[in-house]
Structure formats: structure tokens, C-alpha cells
Amino acid sequence: MNFSDHSVHECPTMESTGLEDYIPDMNETGLNDSLVENIPIPKYKQSMYIIVIFVVIYVVVFLLCIVGNLVVCCIIARTATLRDVTHSFILNLAVSDLLVGVFCIPFTLVGHIFTENYLGDVMCKLSPMLQGMSVATSVFTLTAIAFDRYCVIVHPTRDRLTVRQAVYLIIAIWVVAAIIMSPQAFVRRDESFQIGELTLSVCGEFWPSPLLRKAYSAFLFVVCYAAPVLINTFLYGRTGFKLWMTKSAAAPKACSNQTEQRSRIIKMMVIIVAVFAITWMPLYCCWLLEDFGQLTHSQSEILHNYIYPIAHVMAFANSAVDPFIYGLYSSNLRSRVTEICGKQKTKGNPLARNNNNAEKRTPAIVHKPQSFPMDIPGVAAN
Template sequence: VLGKPSQPPNASWPRSQNGSSAEADPAANLTFSSYYQHSSPVAAMFIVAYVLIFLLCMVGNALVCFTVLKNRHMRTVTNVFILNLAVSDLLVGIFCMPITLVDNLITGWPFDNTTCKMSGLVQGMSVSASVFTLVAIAMERFRCIVHPFREKLTVQQALVTIVVIWALALLIMCPSAVTLTVTRDEHHFMVDAHNRTYPLYSCWEAWPAQGMRRVYTTVLFSHIYLAPLALIVVMYACIARKLFKASGPARAGEEATTEGGRASRRRARVVHMLVMVALFFTLSWLPLWALLLLVDYGQLSEPQLHLVTVYAFPLAHWLAFFNSSANPVIYGYFNENFRRGFQAAFRAQLCPLQWGSHKEAYSERPSGLLRRRALTDVHRSDSGLPSESGPSSGARRPGRLPLRNGRVAHHGLTPERPGCSPMPLTTPAWDL
């Protein structure tokens, strides 16, 4: 549904504007197309580009899942939603990227009817679940920051919300799954380099009328792109206004060093990361939606439709799929806890973290300051260390933890093992 023209791609060229076959002698209306849509250099470029984002998607999102599931202190409400985003991106990488690449290289549809339905359904559901999850994240941040005294969402409630999100995604994509089908064009054949001919099959949405496809595309665009992202913009604007007001009255640097100022900056960093995820999603999927609306409403000629199908759609699909690969990069860039989790994932086999012990590990601060043992207040944070989402995250309650050399110990972690590279077991006290 998110990439097929309203008529069978490639098989529509010998048909008239109303989609009916010509009534003349069938032999005089046969159409022959090259088996491959692109030359070897162009095809190689597409293959390399798709393989790169596929590997990045698999590795990056697998690391996100590993980091959130492995570390109990990472199981916050926001991170549970981020985990759901990673799962939907993995589904796109597994079920959609390889199939879409092959479909963009070969003139016809080389797979069966089940693959046609599954590919369209999984891609549509993943996109729907992603945008609905972005809305849920924005709403959760909105409640925590704009209305801090309201009851916080728990992890269990977040899991129920995720189930509802996937149910809505399945519901809205059911019409596409029903109408997607594989058909053969009796008057169109593919010819390979050895001059052998093959029948042409196409995977497309067989709507009873052209207008129904147009209405469905408009409904999808408004419900899983335009309206959700407009809601996200409004909520993040309110959050930014609230944070700006909270940091505004600071005087002579004194207020900025208070716990309230530090909490406000932590929230601002998390919101900055989430805004970047939503913005990148918006820009990545905009070209593909523009092409879908252009095909349905633009009344393109057959050469124009051929050009859009062969060149524009593969590029738009690549950009949309790139969004699924870039999210882990955004998390790692903006969030120190995800960076530490990604680093720990690569060392997990050699230096596994063991939770539940009561030893403490500290690291030295090179400057040599704060040599004396001290205590520092630790409060729940928004993005990984003790969560503000509730006690279900498994984190300790706010309290006082021992401070050595300017660093706060993480309780429940084993110290560095012999032969293992140092693990980030401490958090700088000045970063809390």
C-alpha cells in the first residue's frame, strides 16, 4: 500500500486510461519489457544502498532492544516506547527492505500472493505503529513536564498502550491486506538478456473502483501521517514553552545549580532527542507520501507513471527505510545511557554484567579533585538512570549514594573483571 501505483505497476502500460484491455488483435498489442528495470551500474548502486541501511537497521535496532531489555534501570516508560519503535523498525528491515529491493530491480513481481499481502501489511502496520508510538511518547512527555502533578504512566500501562497501538495499526491496514493481490497481464511479457520471455505478474491493490483507492490513500495520509504529526508538533511546542518558562527565572548562575535546574536540563535533553526522532520520521516519509498522492491525484501519463515507478519510488522507499536505520544513531548521539548500553552490548560475551550483587565499583577522575569521600543526592532521571516513571522500573528511590572522586557508584554491578576492558559502571556526579 505504501509504494504501489493505483494500477498494476509495469503491467499498466498497454492498457487504456480506464484500465481495460484494447479490443484489437491481441497479437498486435503485446508489450515487451526488459527483465531488469535498471542498467548494471544503477542496479549495483541500489543494492549497495539498500544493503547498507539493512545492516544498520538490524544491528542498531537489535542493540536498542538488547540495551532496554538487559538493563533494568533502562526500563522506563519512554524507553519501553522506544523499544516498540525498534521492534517495528526491525520488522521493516526483515520483511520489507529485501522484498522492496528485488521488486524495484525486476520489472514484474517475482514473489507469490502471500508475500505480496504480507509485505504490504507488515510495512503499513510498522509505519502506523511507529507514528502512533511517537504520539504516545509525546503524550507521556507532555503529562510529565506540562502537568507534573498528575499520575504518571506506569510501565504496565505503557505495555497495554503498545498492544492497543498494534491493534489499531492492524485495523487500519486491513483494507490493504484484503485488496493486495498478484495478477498476470496477458499482453505484457518480460525479456531477459538471452531473449527469453517470461509472463509479467504484478502485486497491486485491486480496488473495485479507482476512486476507492484514492479515498483510502487520503484516509491513510490523514490518519497515520498528517494528523498524528500535527498533534506531536502541538505537544512538543507546549513542552518547549514549559521548559523555557522553568529555566527563565534563573539568576546569576545560582538557580542553574539547583536540582530543579538540573532536572529541567535533563528533561530538555530527552525532549530534544525525541523531537529529532519525530522530525526525522516526518522528513523521511514525506517524499513517499507525496508520490502516492501524486499517482492517485496527478493524472500522470503512461511515460510519467513509468518514470515515477522505476526511479522515484525506489529512492522514496530507500529514504523511508533509512528512517528505520537512523533512529538508533539518534539515540546513541543524544542519550548517554544508550551509548553505554551499546558499548556494553559488544562486550557482553566477554564481560557479562551480573546484577544483584552488593559490590560497588568506582572510577578515578583524572583531575584528582574531590579526593574525600562525600555524599550526593540522586534523583530519578528521564532517560535511563533511576526513572521517574515509577517504582516498577526497578531503580532505587531518590536518596544519598556514596561519592568518590566526583563519581557516584552504581549499586548492584560487579567490578571490572581481569582481562576485560573498563565498563562504564559509574556516573559523573556533576552530570546527574
């Protein structure tokens, strides 16, 4: 499966590289070579108005993704109290989302705008593979968190994961994700096509057979989307039911802070899983539609030039939204952000800094209580 665009399919022919979108009905009309040479191939896939809209949306998502996930990574890395199992997994999610922002968003945008590949063979292989690894890592990490919460709440007598074990599990997740996405490095490459006097470079997938491409697409859909979403739904359903039963059986004042904190974490992770399922569904539908659907030329052109860019930016928006969900539901992260912002504000404000220093240096002054007039019989007032 192509994690940037399925514009190139199983064999390196002109009809399978997406060029048929710009030379319509080439085989049906029986155009000869001289006519093909005279057909201009546009530099851009969309009009300038549409390109500007795509660029603005992608830039906004890119900035939110980079800034938000950098903040989450720095806070968790610098705060000793956040170095637990759950926040180790959240840190891994932030790192994978950060990789999506750095290596996938800008290069995917360029690929959607220009007809020709300007990124070279290295990025043709690297960008889709890194995106696939990040997505697989994210969904596997979400499943690991769901399983950890399930064991802690539903089976509290079992030994829970330690931080060291969580780190080993994170490393294993990245290794498995790399193995799953490794075919991208072999089937994707930059190919040059000679059309008259014009040489056109195209980045795409070149599979030995259509059957292998379809089998790999179906495999990724099941392993990296359908199965994890179903497993997470089951685990959080059982965990949420257990929490609800615990609260219902206890008196109102007996609900401990630990139970409330667990409930808040469950809500946060359920929302993250739901957002992942919703934002990535359109892109998976596009991949499956192209691999298994019988699309006409006009339908394929609309899919590549307009639907794919929208589906991709929706998927990338998942990486930009996650940090804000962390901040909304994690009181530890939110309080830490407030604390850091307060320190930076004080550091940049000399007056506030001087006031704070003065408060620290000034000893407490005990005022003598004022005397009140007293009318005592037999005593004349002075």
C-alpha cells in the first residue's frame, strides 16, 4: 500500500503511473506517438486556487503537529513524576506523531501538488515507509495502553507493567512496525518515463503482480486499522464497565482520587482511539477503493487529485489533535504546562521578578493590634 498516493501500481508502464490522468483515454482512442508527444502534461495537478487551499490547511496541521507534540515530549522528558508506564506510552505516541509531522506532511503535500516527482528516490522510499511505521506504532501503542488499563482495573491482582518493561515493549513495537512496512522500501522507487522529448520522473509502487499489491493492502488494513480498533473497543468497553460498576457499588464519598484519575485516563484514551479511527478511515477507504474497486478514468483522476489530499490531511490531523487531548484530560500535563509558562512569564517580566524576589526577602511584619476606647467607670479619659 502506498502511504502517500497510489498513483503508481504494479508495473512500470505509462498507464500504471498515473500519467493516464493527464493523457486521457490514450489506449481507447488509439493515439499514435506523434499525437502523444504534442499533448501537454501540466506541472500541477490542481488549479492554483485549490493548491492555495491545500497549502494553508497542510501548513496549519503541520505547525499544530510539531508544536503540540514537541511540548508533550519535552514536558514528559523533563518531569520525573510523569515517568510512569502510561506517560511512557504517551511519550511514544508523541514521538510517532512528531515523525509524521516532520517526514510525511510536507512531502505528501508536494507529491499531491506536482505531477512530476521532485523529491528524489530516497524520499520516495523513506516518506511512505516512515509514515507507515508511525501509524503502526501509534495504533500498537494505543492497544498496549488499552491492555495495560484493562489489566490494572479489571484484573488488579495481576502484576502490572513496570517502566522498564514498557520501554522494552515500545522498542518491540517499533521493530514490528518496521518489519511490516519494510516492503515499501523494495516496491517504491522513482522511475523516469520518456514522452517525446520530455522526461518525466514519477514516484510510485512497482509490484511484481496485482495480486501481491492487493494482498498487502488487505493485510495492512486488518493489522494496522481494523483489528486494533476492534481490540481497543473491546478492552475499553470492559474497563469502562468495571469502573462504572465500582463507582455504583461505592458510596459517593468513598470514590477515591485514584478511581477518578483512572476514569479520566480511560476517557482520554477512548477519545484518542475514536479520533484515530475517524480520521484514518477515509484514507483507508481510498486505498481499498483503488485496489479493489473498478474505477473509471474520471473517477481515478478525482480520487488522486482531490480526494487523496483531503483524506491525507484528515489522517495527519490525528497527529495534531492528540497533544490537545492529552492536555485536556491529563491534569498532570496541564499543570506542568501552566507551571512552565508561569516561570517563563516571570523570567521575561522584570517587575514581576523583582516583586517575587522582594516577597522572598521581606520578613513578615507583625502589626501591633490597635487599642480600642474603653469607657471604664471612675476613670477619666485623657
